[in-house]
Amino acid sequence: MFIAVISALIFGLSMKFFLIPGNIFSAGAPGLAQIINYFTRETALAAIFTTGNLYFILNIPLIILAYLKLGKEFTVMTLIVVLFSSLATNLFPLTYVSQNPLINAVIGGVLTGLGTGITIKYGMSSGGFDILSLYLSKTFGWDVGMMTLLVNSIIIIGSGLLYNLETAIFTLITIFVTSRMIDAIHTGEQRLTAFIVTNDAAAVTASIRTRLIRGSTVIEARGGYTGDKRDLIMVVINRYELHDLQLAVLESDSKAFVNIIQSTKVLGQFLTKEQQKLMKSQPTK
Template sequence: MTSRLQIIEDVKIFIIAALSGVLLAMSLNMFLIPANVFASGFTGVAQIISELIPLSPGVLLLLLNIPVAVIGWLKVGKKFTFYSFVNVAFTTFFLEIIPVQGFSEDIILNSVFGGVLSGIGAGVVLKWGASSGGMDILVLLAAKKSDRPVGVYFFIMNAVIVMTAGLMFELEKALYTLLTLYVTSRIIDTIHTRHVKLTAMIVTNKADDLQDAFYQKVTRGVTRIPAKGGYTKEDKEVLMIVITRYELYLLQQVVNDVDPLAFTNILQTTGIVGMFRKED
């Protein structure tokens, strides 16, 4: 039964990754590329390089993600990296078959709707335990290796994209690119979560089993706090674990598998002082 449920779950994530690829490709070929407005992350980088060499953004996006996928497979997690690369592959495929044709001459409409579709595509795949590849995998790797604010990496790459848009075209294009990046980030925040790090407080009477599962699958340290049920008076424990937003779906799956009756409270974490990695 467990194997069957896992297969159903894998098929579901595969379909989500494919649908996300369709949305990301539509945002580019129908809105952003016709308006000369750049997307965020590796997609925007692929657009920039495509303006300089005779390769399509889709092919370049795939090529840029291959070395990142190898690193992610070795350092981040096989399942997360696999479905992230599936998303990239579908994005590349649909970028090649969907014609580049704008629906409007209004650059604001192109910027906003391109950002909305891109945000939905990226946010949905994040919510289901994968990513749109590229920068997400690098940021997750940075989060595993450093306690520095990983939002800095997003800011630096997107700042380079905005400045490049201004240099290659004109300042106005850079401002519209900034608008697209803002809309994309807001949509992702709405669908998934705006916080890079989160704290999960899990009330359970299967603390040992959950802790072992977290060590095996989530690779984060756990703090155990004695607790008592207010209504049942039953002795329980609260497991406190700090995770990245990329690990939220995996944590939910672990809790559902080990203790479906556990009560989980997800809190926003604005900063961390001290050790974050399990190996510390």
């Protein structure tokens, strides 16, 4: 909950202190909400169709997708992030921090990417196209940031049509900076290898199978200082599974020693998200 609130506050600051005051459009659903708000802000519906409210409305079908494809816990936390983000956007006053559009574009992009990256790192999402991007990343290992950049081409074109070429350029800068920040925090396509030293290999491997749907290798080992027998578990995961792995180890052996390194290359069978889901749906023999 704390992470969700922090992410929402960062999002609200980005929108009301940098992007909206500078007439610069954000990535994804927030940017689309800004475009719709452009057409409604001078009408009788302006009080209803605020950028914050529109952001929440646009997220409804995507949250349904998250519930169907990404799990109940993920969906609940994402819904909390979206709700607080909408509230923050509505409640924060419109503040002109800078009149320099480049500063607004860069800082707005950094803050948006920071908020989004934090939520993804902790198994949540800030909503919008991030849900679709995260689903494709988990399923096929696609690059989250670059997918977001491609999807948001319509936002860049729309900003240019509504204002001018300069606005489109600064919107492009914002979206690019956002995608780079997301990739810096959450590079989900990268593989990690975890080495876990434990006295209860059976419990740890069972927890890993349940939470991650991952196999592992158990190696007999001996402590270099004490000489006591230990089990060394090796498991390869995607970076986005790191949080789940930490929970799996913590709940099965809180005293286990864990060392995690980045894997340069992985050969052989490595399950995709879809394969993991298929295995999870099959009855245990």
